[in-house]
Amino acid sequence: MNIQEQFIKDLASKGNRNDGRKEKDYREIIIEKDVIPKAEGSARVKFGDSEVIVGVKMGVGAPFGDKPDSGVMMIGAELSPIASPDFETGPPREDSIELARVVDRGIRESKMIDLEKLCIEKGEKVWMVFIDIQIINHDGNLIDVAALAAVTALHNSKMPTYEKDVVNYEKKTKKLPVRFKPITITVAKISGKFFVDTTLEEENAMDSRVSVAIKDDGNICAVQKGGDSLTESEIHQIFDLASEKAKELRKLIN
Amino acid sequence: MVKREDGRKPDEMRPIEIKAGVIKNADGSAMVKFGKTIAIAAVYGPRAMHPRRMQEPDRTVLRCRYSMVPFSTTDRCRPGPSRRSTEISKVTREALEPALFLDEIPKTVIDVFIDVIAADAGTRTTGINAASVALADAGIPMRDLVASVAAGKIGKEVMVDLAGKEEEETSCDVPIAYMPRSKQVTLLQMDGDIPVKDFNDVLKMATKSCEQIYKKQKEALGERWIK
Numbered sequence: 453m454n455i456q457e458q459f460i461k462d463l464a465s466k467g468n469r470n471d472g473r474k475e476k477d478y479r480e481i482i483i484e485k486d487v488i489p490k491a492e493g494s495a496r497v498k499f500g501d502s503e504v505i506v507g508v509k510m511g512v513g514a515p516f517g518d519k520p521d522s523g524v525m526m527i528g529a530e531l532s533p534i535a536s537p538d539f540e541t542g543p544p545r546e547d548s549i550e551l552a553r554v555v556d557r558g559i560r561e562s563k564m565i566d567l568e569k570l571c572i573e574k575g576e577k578v579w580m581v582f583i584d585i586q587i588i589n590h591d592g593n594l595i596d597v598a599a600l601a602a603v604t605a606l607h608n609s610k611m612p613t614y615e616k617d618v619v620n621y622e623k624k625t626k627k628l629p630v631r632f633k634p635i636t637i638t639v640a641k642i643s644g645k646f647f648v649d650t651t652l653e654e655e656n657a658m659d660s661r662v663s664v665a666i667k668d669d670g671n672i673c674a675v676q677k678g679g680d681s682l683t684e685s686e687i688h689q690i691f692d693l694a695s696e697k698a699k700e701l702r703k704l705i706n
Numbered sequence: 707m708v709k710r711e712d713g714r715k716p717d718e719m720r721p722i723e724i725k726a727g728v729i730k731n732a733d734g735s736a737m738v739k740f741g742k743t744i745a746i747a748a749v750y751g752p753r754a755m756h757p758r759r760m761q762e763p764d765r766t767v768l769r770c771r772y773s774m775v776p777f778s779t780t781d782r783c784r785p786g787p788s789r790r791s792t793e794i795s796k797v798t799r800e801a802l803e804p805a806l807f808l809d810e811i812p813k814t815v816i817d818v819f820i821d822v823i824a825a826d827a828g829t830r831t832t833g834i835n836a837a838s839v840a841l842a843d844a845g846i847p848m849r850d851l852v853a854s855v856a857a858g859k860i861g862k863e864v865m866v867d868l869a870g871k872e873e874e875e876t877s878c879d880v881p882i883a884y885m886p887r888s889k890q891v892t893l894l895q896m897d898g899d900i901p902v903k904d905f906n907d908v909l910k911m912a913t914k915s916c917e918q919i920y921k922k923q924k925e926a927l928g929e930r931w932i933k
Contacts, residue, residue: 544789546792546793546795546796549789549792549793549796550793550796552789553789553790553793557897560897561897561898561899562899662894667899670901670902671899671900671901671902672896672899672900672901672902672905673897673898673899673900674896674897674898675880675894675895675896675897676797676894676895676896677797677800677891677893677894677895678797678800679800680800680803680804680892681804681885681888681890681891681892682890682891682894683889683890683891684889684891684906684909684910684913687891687894687909688905688906691902691905692902695902
């Protein structure tokens with residue numbers, strides 16, 4: 453363990469953080485909408501120095517065999533080497549796959565996108581929604597930043613039109629059929645205390661983390677634990693903290 | 707009480723079969739069956755880490771690879787890693803790591819390979835059960851065995867070890883892994899839709915079932931090693 457990690461752990465054991473925040477404090481959150489002209493919807497979200505752009509693109513393709521009348525949603529994440537000295541070029545690694553899949557589950561399980569409204573011709577043609585997460589600068593808590601950016605981008609997406617087997621990206625009339633605002637909150641455990649919105653330095657020192665996706669009605673719709681083990685009572689504490697913070701973050705989406 | 711597809715009670719798992727020492731070449735191995743789901747795990751190591759740039763100067767690296775073989779599912783699944791299998795390999799590693807003493811032998815690796823040869827729901831949990839027994843079978847010092855199962859809710863009823871069509875009917879699916887001695891949860895995932903207050907019941911049922919699996923794991927190791 454290096455000195456910085458030990459320093460963060462020592463602070464954490466007293467409930468303190470090296471940037472002066474309290475356990476439940478978020479960094480300054482900045483949300484910009486429609487930042488990418490060619491995308492159907494997009495958002496740039498910053499939590500302090502962590503910055504993510506999410507773009508939504510749409511196309512027409514074949515539905516999955518088991519859901520012939522339902523649109524298709526896909527989420528990918530790219531930990532671009534521009535964002536951190538630790539990111540490398542090459543095929544997606546474990547971290548980016550987990551990031552994409554956790555954000556995916558939060559959105560998919562909340563049934564936020566009304567996929568049945570995206571059917572064009574049953575069994576043949578449906579709209580496909582591609583949500584791509586691009587990390588611009590990595591300073592921790594990427595799951596929460598990406599999830600918030602994805603939900604914001606989807607809420608501001610406009611559908612292209614489909615005429616005579618051609619997608620017209622110039623003519624966007626209708627909004628993408630979305631309904632809820634699922635919020636993903638990651639709670640980290642450092643030295644036995646719980647923190648939200650961890651920085652990269654804090655993530656290097658943390659013991660474990662749990663990401664919880666919470667729907668508008670307060671129900672949870674996705675959970676992912678990472679790192680070391682936890683007791684049942686710790687899990688409940690994490691859920692309570694995540695539920696509390698989700699209410700605050702949901703107000704930021706419009 | 708709701709009748710389940712295969713006539714089980716809500717808190718009843720599928721028939722479980724565990725066998726340690728199924729692959730001669732491996733340092734440790736195990737086969738675990740949960741109904742029609744079958745996973746085989748092999749452990750190699752601790753051995754020198756290659757490539758050497760992946761060595762850790764002060765600890766053993768645990769490397770897990772979960773994979774479904776092409777004929778394990780109704781529709782043939784493509785061989786090689788997928789996004790799903792990469793994620794499961796990661797959470798499997800994190801489910802097993804807390805049970806191991808990884809800071810004892812530097813520059814080495816413990817490889818855990820899990821092949822799901824027949825899939826009928828619960829493949830990641832069955833794989834973790836097999837891997838845990840295989841690690842013990844390899845004689846690797848452990849704090850505890852790791853037992854794993856999923857619980858979920860169908861309608862108002864909490865059920866354990868979801869199988870077959872049940873997985874599609876559930877309002878939530880919570881796979882966990884658990885170390886019974888220290889009561890630590892080492893794997894926790896969930897998808898679905900559930901009020902926070904109901905989560906406790908699901909977690910309780912899953913941990914209780916893990917204690918039963920734990921017994922069977924120990925029996926299997928006993929059969930292999932206690933003459």
